[in-house]
Amino acid sequence: MSFKEALESGKFVVTAEIGPPKGTDIHEVIHHIELLKGKIDAANVTDNQSAVMRICSMAICKIALENGLEPILQMTCRDRNRIGLQSDLLGAYVLGIRNVLCMTGDYVTAGDHRDAKPVYDVESVQLLQIVEKLNNGKDMAGNELKGSTNFFYGAVVTPESDPVEPQLLKFEKKVKAGAKFFQTQAIYDIEAFKNFMKEARKFPVKILAGIVVLKSAGMANFMNKNVPGIRVPKELIEELKSAGKEKALDTGLNIAARHIKQLKDDNICDGVHIMAIGMEDKVPIIMERAGLI
């Protein structure tokens, strides 16, 4: 069953994130693909994540396909203008890539080429519209395509933004622009997430809650202070602290598993998107503890 079919069937869907390497050694990424294959429904392949230059998303998507794991091409607007974006989308389609996640992309100063010229010719909402047009056999200028695409496409949303109203407004625009699924920024407060879902359920879209494993109380505090749109509640920080240094990561895995189980059992959303950030090997463990495999 494809990622799209899985979501449409009402199955609780699991996606995870794969970060392409910096350099041409792809042994580790292939190992991660092998590890996740057959367990998750699809893998997001990041696009020069955090503006750090790496192998392009499209190449690793192709490698995932060849190794039996369905990819979701993450596509940001930071590094390509509208010609480059459309051209890459057509290229991805002929390589067999069927899912696209449309994002604006972190600003260049977040990464390792701070002196680069950022592009942002279009942004996430407009990129969604572009994909819709390509699916309908036309480019964004209205020219006929010889052979259209048939992408399943989605976007991101930050439910914990403060204030959340402007973010919800943009969410609505993304739905209007054609997004079929959303993967959220990491969420840690399930009650607060339920409030977001009340809003989201007004629209005919599938929502995958973002899960980022907490490795320690220090990491949780750091994210609270520095990462926009992430709010780790005090109780979780306490839980990690009282676990002690050696068991902090294991407790973090338990928290992730517990949240996933609750999201699924209480039918809060349509699935989860696990961002392991360098700990791809822990994804199967989390899934096992959540009772998904």
Next chain:
Amino acid sequence: MVIAEIKSLADINEMIKSFRKIFIVGCGECVSVCLTGGQKQVELLSSALRISGRNDKEKRILKGKTISRQCEPKFLEQINKDIEESDAVLSMACGAGVQTLSEKFRKIPVFPAMDTKFIGVSDEAGNFIEMCSACGDCILSLTGGICPVTRCPKGLLNGPCGGSKNGKCEANPETPCAWLLIYEKMKELNKLEELKNINNPKDWSKNMRPGKVNAGI
């Protein structure tokens, strides 16, 4: 107005190192208002260059004048004589001023003493802030009079990215998130519904360089 700031003394010294008779030209327009290229700054730069060249074998001869508007050739007539007596010119105007000087006085090297930054205004704290990118396709009517093309580093046209924190920008934590400002302003104007409209990508052909406007005179 056009905001410019002076280059480092080291950079300026590097440009003029092989010249003795230097003529510094200030401009009475924007750069005078933003306190970077007016008469006072001409005098300061002149002193600074004199001091930094004091150990040279052949002493530098520095002269300075500020003209009303450097980007207008007719105002340049008054410095014909000064130019004739100099080896090089240092312009303290914006890039338009430097190029007007350089075009008018073709036989003498004209160097920029300034980096032209942007079109902006001053804030309460005395900083100069960029307000307009001169994109050639103004959308201020859609965004409550606040320009996201300029004031959002990503130039987003359809709302904030996920990166704003405490009302500040992801790329620059000292800068307010332009889309939050727009949201608040549209709320005040009772026009939040309008923010739900999807804005199309900009027509960058209207921004093709070099820009040209026919005033129809």
